[in-house]
Amino acid sequence: MVMPSFYPSKGTDGPWVDPTIGDAAARRRFGDRMAQVKATLAKQLVDRRTLAEDGAQTHEMSYTRYGPGASLPRHTDEHHGELKKAHSVASGDENKKRNEGASSPSPSGSEAPRSGDGKTTRRSVTWLVYLNDNWDAQLDGGALRVHERAAPSAAPVGARGADLQIGWLKATASEGELPVFLDAHRPGESGNCCLYAAYADGSTRDLSRAPFTASPTLYLAGGDFFARRLLVDEPRDAARFHLIDSPKSAVSGLLPPTPPEGEDGGERIRDVPPTAGTLVLFDSVSVPHEVLPTTRRERFACSGWFHERVLYS
Ligand SMILES: O=C(O)CCC(=O)C(=O)O
Ligand SMILES: [Fe+2]
Known part of the structure; x- marks a missing residue:
């Protein structure tokens, strides 16, 4: 039951596509909903010419679990191909550094098709759907911290x-x-x-x-x-x-750690508690983000990336 747009992040058929695990019908409905979100964004975003495509390697989807104490350092999910050529860390591999306690493989450090390394698509829009009932932002930690620019951009980004x-x-x-x-x-x-x-x-x-x-x-x-x-x-x-x-x-x-307002003082922080039912969407190139340490509970999420074709390969 592989959605046309789906390919497994780790190159294996995980729970998303194995009908014998859990509620496969619910997953399929969820996958269809996210495909609708992708189609809607493709119409509404500026100059995302290939986001509408629904072929192979156009939509990553996975589950993530953070154990108590786990966190993920500041990063962006996609980088310019030129940045990836000579520097594995700049390719997103910093996500492999997810800290202690996470048991699921990092989606960002996955075998996903990546631009700059002969792959045909790149991450365009990052999405997260959180799955944690009764999450207490104060006591449970684990917020998604988004480093937004404080001033609105004068032109389309990413x-x-x-x-x-x-x-x-x-x-x-x-x-x-x-x-x-x-x-x-x-x-x-x-x-x-x-x-x-x-x-x-x-x-x-x-x-x-x-x-x-x-x-x-x-x-x-x-x-x-x-x-x-x-x-x-x-x-x-x-x-x-x-x-x-x-x-x-x-x-x-x-080097000194980046202050909350960013290296240039131009950032604003937004903390999003990973509360069940929350959908987060942001541009995969231009928005640095991190996961703050969880304190005492496991943190579950569905995460994914809508891909665009790499135009510069
Ligand atoms: O789980 C989250 O809130 C964000 C995870 C993330 O940034 C990533 O896996 O690249
Ligand atoms: Fe990320």
Whole structure:
């Protein structure tokens, strides 16, 4: 009973598709509902051209369980292919670091088809449906902490065709906060990468004077400090620039922890208790998030990712 859009995250037929486990009919109804959500988003979101496709590798779905004490560090669920090429951690593998107590495999560290590694789709929209009755946000911990931008974006976020977002230009007195995308197909003498900011009217402005080689500057831990110096040419832009999420490396742990308002002070935290019946949806590229430690109970969720075709492979 495999939905056309479903493929198992771990390459095995788990409870979602094994009719002998639990209430298979209920799972099928749930899967159909989530497929409807995907179809609705495909119509309503801006420039998500291939989200409507319902073929193989277009919808991941799994169960997750966190035991008491488990947590998941800050991460984003999808990254630019250029970031993944040379850096396994930047590919989402930081999710494998889910802390003590979780017994189920991390969906984000799964065998899911990933862009940048020869796969045909990428995560576009992350969804979560929580399953915990009578969850007490104060006593039970385990909130999903979403690191939103405090200011609304002046232009659509996450992806512009083949180019995925990697950062932000903070708002000024005259200009709203702008998403920054990486174009990895710019012909140039010394590289193929160019950063640009996108505006509400669809226009763009380059932040790099000439195309550069992505490696190793994009993978350097040190976050905004290095990114501002190495990636953005104009000092006025550099002062405004902020990476969505710092690259992780061997030295990340030695750097000061990110404050709640983010490295650039431009973030706002939203804590969502994992209460049964709650549906959470967010862009897989542009929204850093984490799971705060659970205290005393097991935490169960259905999680999934609606995929879009990789346009830049
Ligand atoms: O369970 C949650 O609330 C979020 C899990 C998550 O972020 C992930 O698995 O990538
Ligand atoms: Fe995640």
